[in-house]
Amino acid sequence: MKTVVVIGTGGTIASTRSEDGGAVAMRGAADLLTGVAVDEIEIRSRDLFNLGSFLLRHEHLRRICEAVSDELAREEVDGVVVTHGTDTMEETAYLLSLVHGGDKPVVLTGAQRTADEPDSDGPRNLRDAIAVAASDTARGCGTVIVFAGALYDPARTRKHHTIAAEPFRTSDGGPIGTVRDGVTTVTVRPVRPPALPLPDARFDATRVDVVAVYPGVDAALAEAAVAAGAKGVILAGTGTGNATHAILDWVRAASDSGVAVGLSTRVAAGPVVPIYGNGGGVDLVAAGALQFASVPLFHARLLLALLLATGEDVTQEMVDPYR
Numbered sequence: 161m162k163t164v165v166v167i168g169t170g171g172t173i174a175s176t177r178s179e180d181g182g183a184v185a186m187r188g189a190a191d192l193l194t195g196v197a198v199d200e201i202e203i204r205s206r207d208l209f210n211l212g213s214f215l216l217r218h219e220h221l222r223r224i225c226e227a228v229s230d231e232l233a234r235e236e237v238d239g240v241v242v243t244h245g246t247d248t249m250e251e252t253a254y255l256l257s258l259v260h261g262g263d264k265p266v267v268l269t270g271a272q273r274t275a276d277e278p279d280s281d282g283p284r285n286l287r288d289a290i291a292v293a294a295s296d297t298a299r300g301c302g303t304v305i306v307f308a309g310a311l312y313d314p315a316r317t318r319k320h321h322t323i324a325a326e327p328f329r330t331s332d333g334g335p336i337g338t339v340r341d342g343v344t345t346v347t348v349r350p351v352r353p354p355a356l357p358l359p360d361a362r363f364d365a366t367r368v369d370v371v372a373v374y375p376g377v378d379a380a381l382a383e384a385a386v387a388a389g390a391k392g393v394i395l396a397g398t399g400t401g402n403a404t405h406a407i408l409d410w411v412r413a414a415s416d417s418g419v420a421v422g423l424s425t426r427v428a429a430g431p432v433v434p435i436y437g438n439g440g441g442v443d444l445v446a447a448g449a450l451q452f453a454s455v456p457l458f459h460a461r462l463l464l465a466l467l468l469a470t471g472e473d474v475t476q477e478m479v480d481p482y483r
């Protein structure tokens with residue numbers, strides 16, 4: 161008999177409408193499991209916290225990584241499921257995928273409709289996630305998001321719809337498999353870069369901000385980020401990763417002063433490619449910006465934070481295996 165541990169962290173899957181009218185995460189993992197019938201799998205549960213994922217800080221993400229790692233280290237555990245809000249599931253899933261190198265499946269799931277809705281998608285997603293975590297098929301795939309019957313590789317997957325029951329989309333690709341009636345099918349096996357060490361307490365205080373590029377943007381917000389303590393800034397550039405002259409000048413000065421600047425794009429799909437001069441990506445890279453290529457915007461922020469949290473200066477060679 162397989163053993164799966166379900167770790168509860170909150171999100172819509174755990175939320176019910178409060179007296180104030182807003183949906184609030186309040187149901188624990190054991191509660192979510194009532195009525196989720198899964199044959200021939202032993203299920204254990206534990207709660208880490210109960211929060212909407214829009215409230216999570218780096219500390220929460222680190223604690224999830226630690227809890228998953230603890231459970232995976234137990235010989236009798238075959239897989240782990242993390243129930244999580246969808247708002248920032250892409251970030252937690254990506255972080256877990258970066259630090260989890262073993263064969264046992266790690267599965268994130270949640271819901272788009274609250275637990276007190278008659279047609280909540282939570283119970284089905286949770287049942288599917290447990291089936292994937294227990295399956296031999298998913299072994300070796302690393303961390304996956306399981307939602308609405310599909311398996312997604314976190315490396316390129318983002319929330320792309322606010323309310324749809326299928327909120328996730330993978331840029332330049334689709335789901336890597338399906339789960340239906342307890343049967344997991346994997347059609348694409350993800351390429352897994354070398355696992356990075358688990359984040360320690362230094363990650364909690366490692367500030368990396370995202371600064372967007374738009375017509376006429378100056379460097380005021382980028383400067384403010386550094387003044388607030390940012391060790392790194394990800395630029396959400398336009399198009400293939402371009403910016404204004406004011407941002408270009410700031411990138412040069414920031415890089416010279418030891419701030420890590422990462423070049424990403426505000427566009428939902430497609431890689432960052434240095435093509436343009438005159439403030440474009442070619443100039444930004446020459447000024448010291450690190451290239452994150454196909455790493456999505458908020459994934460890039462987390463990867464840079466994880467690398468910076470080791471205390472080392474982040475070089476392009478350190479980023480390359482992950483982009």
Ligand SMILES: NC(=O)C[C@H](N)C(=O)O
Nearest residue numbers: 171172212213245246247
């Ligand atoms: N569907 C969800 O879970 C969204 C919720 N706001 C959260 O991320 O916690």
